[in-house]
Amino acid sequence: MGYQPDLTGRVAIVTGAGKGIGKAVALALASSGAKVVAASRTQEELDATADEIRSQAGEAAVIPTDLTKSDQIEALVEGTVASFGRIDILVNNAARSFFRPLMDLREDGFDKIFDTNVKGTFLLSRAAAKVMMKDGGGRIVNITSVAAERGGPMMGVYNASKAAVKMLTMCMATEWAPMNVLVNAVGPGMTRTHFSRPIWANPEIERQLVSRIPQGRLAETSDIVGAVLFLCSEGAAYITGQTIYVDGGGLANT
Numbered sequence: 001m002g003y004q005p006d007l008t009g010r011v012a013i014v015t016g017a018g019k020g021i022g023k024a025v026a027l028a029l030a031s032s033g034a035k036v037v038a039a040s041r042t043q044e045e046l047d048a049t050a051d052e053i054r055s056q057a058g059e060a061a062v063i064p065t066d067l068t069k070s071d072q073i074e075a076l077v078e079g080t081v082a083s084f085g086r087i088d089i090l091v092n093n094a095a096r097s098f099f100r101p102l103m104d105l106r107e108d109g110f111d112k113i114f115d116t117n118v119k120g121t122f123l124l125s126r127a128a129a130k131v132m133m134k135d136g137g138g139r140i141v142n143i144t145s146v147a148a149e150r151g152g153p154m155m156g157v158y159n160a161s162k163a164a165v166k167m168l169t170m171c172m173a174t175e176w177a178p179m180n181v182l183v184n185a186v187g188p189g190m191t192r193t194h195f196s197r198p199i200w201a202n203p204e205i206e207r208q209l210v211s212r213i214p215q216g217r218l219a220e221t222s223d224i225v226g227a228v229l230f231l232c233s234e235g236a237a238y239i240t241g242q243t244i245y246v247d248g249g250g251l252a253n254t
Helices: 020-031 043-055 070-084 107-134 156-179 203-211 221-232
Strands: 011-015 035-039 060-062 089-092 138-143 181-188 243-246
Touching: 011 020, 011 070, 011 107, 020 035, 020 043, 020 089, 020 221, 035 043, 035 070, 043 060, 060 070, 070 107, 089 107, 107 138, 107 156, 107 181, 138 156, 138 221, 156 181, 181 221, 221 243
Parallel strands: 011 035, 011 089, 035 060, 089 138, 138 181, 181 243
Antiparallel strands: none
């Protein structure tokens, strides 16, 4: 793997850790020495992530969590402290979306997107930050998207939710910096994951997407982890409230 800071002894929670970017981040944090708590709604996927971490001599725990349930968010934080004694890193990666026009999106679809992507991120960040503050601070990295910066069809409410996460990142950063809880975001461009498959699986749409990316390809999950690891490292000790876009130059070419 590429950039690998020393995170030995740190305790990290990663949501959406069963697949895609979340799984890649969980594995990378573990490879860097962190003890990882993998969270998502699907036990089997989490077990596979944890097994892979343990097969490489890492430490991992699994806590199935629905981020739309505040009691489960509290249980995730309490379970992490019970397992490893502290929380140093939180990566808010879990997200929901529906690929359909705004005119066709039901009200409950809107709620599911915002409850997971925004409200869940807020409630978990606040609960984890309370623990971090007691132990001298920590790092929160929110996974947003280039979609936070531009409009587009078929995923409008997802785009709006990611714009909200970007602003929430800035607001949490300004309030919590005095307690040494640094809050930043990483915004991937279009990345080959199961989550985004409905978009890039269409060859014509993929060709159109790639044509606008200066580096000439879509991102892989491995492309995203370096920015997350950096923001969790000592090298980012004076960075908070920022978003790093990992998009092959796509936004610069908008």
